[in-house]
Amino acid sequence: MYRIGIVGYGNLGRACEKIAAAGKDFELVGIFTRRDPASLSSPFGTPFYRQADLPSFEGKIDVLALCTGSANDLVDLGKTAAVHFNTVDSFDTHAKMKGYVSDMEKIAVENGHLSFIGIGWDPGLFSLMRALFGGVLADGNTQTFWGKGVSQGHSEAVRKIKGVLKGVQYTVPKQAALDAARRGEGASLTTRDKHLRECFVVAAEDADKAEIEREIVTMPNYFDEYDTVVHFITAEEFDRDHTAMPHGGFVLRSGSVNGMHERVEFSLALDSNPDFTASVLMAYARVNCKMAAAGMRGAKTILDIPVIALTDEDRLDFIAHNL
Amino acid sequence: MYRIGIVGYGNLGRACEKIAAAGKDFELVGIFTRRDPASLSSPFGTPFYRQADLPSFEGKIDVLALCTGSANDLVDLGKTAAVHFNTVDSFDTHAKMKGYVSDMEKIAVENGHLSFIGIGWDPGLFSLMRALFGGVLADGNTQTFWGKGVSQGHSEAVRKIKGVLKGVQYTVPKQAALDAARRGEGASLTTRDKHLRECFVVAAEDADKAEIEREIVTMPNYFDEYDTVVHFITAEEFDRDHTAMPHGGFVLRSGSVNGMHERVEFSLALDSNPDFTASVLMAYARVNCKMAAAGMRGAKTILDIPVIALTDEDRLDFIAHNL
Numbered sequence: 001m002y003r004i005g006i007v008g009y010g011n012l013g014r015a016c017e018k019i020a021a022a023g024k025d026f027e028l029v030g031i032f033t034r035r036d037p038a039s040l041s042s043p044f045g046t047p048f049y050r051q052a053d054l055p056s057f058e059g060k061i062d063v064l065a066l067c068t069g070s071a072n073d074l075v076d077l078g079k080t081a082a083v084h085f086n087t088v089d090s091f092d093t094h095a096k097m098k099g100y101v102s103d104m105e106k107i108a109v110e111n112g113h114l115s116f117i118g119i120g121w122d123p124g125l126f127s128l129m130r131a132l133f134g135g136v137l138a139d140g141n142t143q144t145f146w147g148k149g150v151s152q153g154h155s156e157a158v159r160k161i162k163g164v165l166k167g168v169q170y171t172v173p174k175q176a177a178l179d180a181a182r183r184g185e186g187a188s189l190t191t192r193d194k195h196l197r198e199c200f201v202v203a204a205e206d207a208d209k210a211e212i213e214r215e216i217v218t219m220p221n222y223f224d225e226y227d228t229v230v231h232f233i234t235a236e237e238f239d240r241d242h243t244a245m246p247h248g249g250f251v252l253r254s255g256s257v258n259g260m261h262e263r264v265e266f267s268l269a270l271d272s273n274p275d276f277t278a279s280v281l282m283a284y285a286r287v288n289c290k291m292a293a294a295g296m297r298g299a300k301t302i303l304d305i306p307v308i309a310l311t312d313e314d315r316l317d318f319i320a321h322n323l
Numbered sequence: 324m325y326r327i328g329i330v331g332y333g334n335l336g337r338a339c340e341k342i343a344a345a346g347k348d349f350e351l352v353g354i355f356t357r358r359d360p361a362s363l364s365s366p367f368g369t370p371f372y373r374q375a376d377l378p379s380f381e382g383k384i385d386v387l388a389l390c391t392g393s394a395n396d397l398v399d400l401g402k403t404a405a406v407h408f409n410t411v412d413s414f415d416t417h418a419k420m421k422g423y424v425s426d427m428e429k430i431a432v433e434n435g436h437l438s439f440i441g442i443g444w445d446p447g448l449f450s451l452m453r454a455l456f457g458g459v460l461a462d463g464n465t466q467t468f469w470g471k472g473v474s475q476g477h478s479e480a481v482r483k484i485k486g487v488l489k490g491v492q493y494t495v496p497k498q499a500a501l502d503a504a505r506r507g508e509g510a511s512l513t514t515r516d517k518h519l520r521e522c523f524v525v526a527a528e529d530a531d532k533a534e535i536e537r538e539i540v541t542m543p544n545y546f547d548e549y550d551t552v553v554h555f556i557t558a559e560e561f562d563r564d565h566t567a568m569p570h571g572g573f574v575l576r577s578g579s580v581n582g583m584h585e586r587v588e589f590s591l592a593l594d595s596n597p598d599f600t601a602s603v604l605m606a607y608a609r610v611n612c613k614m615a616a617a618g619m620r621g622a623k624t625i626l627d628i629p630v631i632a633l634t635d636e637d638r639l640d641f642i643a644h645n646l
Binding site for chain 2 (some may be wrong): 018019094097098101102118123125127128130131132134135136137138161182222233240257258260261262263264265266267268269270271272275276278279280283301302303304305306310311315317318319320322323
């Protein structure tokens with residue numbers, strides 16, 4: 001049994017809890033939160049603790065899953081947690097990845113711990129594919145497409161607009177761009193070519209819908225570089241059709257070997273983004289426990305970990321079953 | 324510069340030679356063959372040597388790429404080669420994989436060498452996907468589909484039939500089966516459900532076409548368990564449309580996390596099967612040289628090798644660029 005702690009009780013933390021509760025190899029020590037533990041309750045009876053009390057659990061937790069929402073919080077949390085625990089996280093700010101891995105490496109090594117960073121699907125499985133595809137098809141172009149799926153950041157941006165009661169934004173890969181990338185013409189694609197942004201909005205009765213639409217489609221960084229479609233719907237339609245968190249995407253590389261065209265492609269179709277992310281995170285949490293016990297230290301990414309580490313099966317049997 | 328030797332001068336050996344010649348980091352020591360070296364010539368001026376003379380090249384080759392055609396030959400070749408050299412191969416007899424890896428492990432360790440086994444796309448990239456998908460989506464079903472592409476074994480079987488002058492067999496995944504697997508209904512698919520076998524045959528003028536067709540579609544092991552379509556075409560049509568070696572395929576896993584349906588999928592579309600296989604083999608030949616120099620010994624598969632090993636870039640930069 002691997003003793004696991006979960007920090008954060010949002011969508012990802014709840015999904016990890018559910019996986020731990022359903023499985024046979026995790027003992028869930030507790031959920032650590034910045035909220036008042038007394039204000040929370042779990043369908044599995046998991047105990048809640050204050051995040052500030054984490055250090056007192058040193059030695060009682062084999063791996064800590066960092067499931068807080070904000071990227072900034074996660075960096076600080078990670079650096080504190082790696083002093084006391086082995087950690088896994090799905091930190092996803094690509095621009096800050098290098099600094100975070102570098103800082104975590106130092107802290108984890110100094111304190112004798114193992115931290116897995118950027119474990120999910122992007123970063124995570126998509127990262128693995130980008131690295132693998134570039135390695136085996138050197139002369140080519142890699143493109144990543146996201147969706148169709150809900151972007152939390154863009155949905156929040158829509159919801160902040162005056163007069164918006166409910167809102168969700170789907171990132172939708174454009175078929176023509178996917179086809180072009182598959183033909184090897186990915187390098188010439190622009191941001192606008194690749195993705196459509198589709199918003200479903202419930203407006204207040206007295207709201208100016210034309211103004212809401214204008215504010216969305218012209219919003220800098222979020223929407224102005226994209227083709228954006230805004231649909232106004234009723235609250236009933238929203239609650240019926242737009243409360244799930246589906247996502248998906250594609251990583252594809254189109255290239256040439258000895259003058260011949262070759263293509264490799266990975267794709268995801270997820271009915272629930274947080275549940276799948278949690279499934280990847282928990283699989284690697286198990287690997288973390290095994291590799292830490294075997295003496296591995298420092299900060300590792302999905303690129304550093306051989307896939308065979310995911311199994312408990314006898315090595316030769318696993319090779320026979322998968323190779 | 325990595326000093327590489329190639330054993331075998333069929334499609335795969337020639338493709339590896341071309342990659343080595345085009346690249347900047349391989350020095351191609353020579354091609355080793357069981358044919359008379361004097362009977363062969365290379366467009367790149369590569370020297371040819373007798374396969375039997377391989378032991379005299381010990382210490383002069385960093386890695387030996389085993390590119391012989393027959394699976395049986397490859398096992399014997401591998402076991403002999405691993406005494407003297409680090410090796411990479413794309414051995415593909417799944418049923419014999421466990422024994423081969425086990426034997427090679429012993430020989431490579433005893434002789435201080437590193438052997439990479441089953442490096443290509445199946446086994447190879449497909450193996451990596453099967454293992455990864457099973458690890459991150461534990462509750463699910465994995466299906467592998469091959470094609471559309473040329474099966475050498477089935478094509479040879481067709482060509483052995485009396486009255487067949489030329490013949491090629493394409494393995495074609497059935498769309499309905501792919502769709503079913505994507506929906507999560509892969510476990511119930513039969514062999515006949517998954518693939519169609521499509522043959523293009525040039526028959527001798529006096530041949531009994533009905534009899535040729537009957538012999539093909541009823542051939543045990545090769546065709547009898549499949550739906551098979553036979554097209555009779557002219558020699559001109561054959562030479563124009565059926566001399567390339569395209570291939571492709573899909574590995575997909577459909578499963579459930581916390582009751583939600585999730586799917587991961589990898590696919591290939593190759594204009595040239597031997598050139599892409601060679602590209603994978605040569606990428607891992609480079610890794611073999613680096614890891615052998617770093618002290619790794621024994622028999623390893625693509626499952627054992629972290630993806631980060633494929634790059635020469637600074638580790639943190641590579642993480643920043645791919646994660």
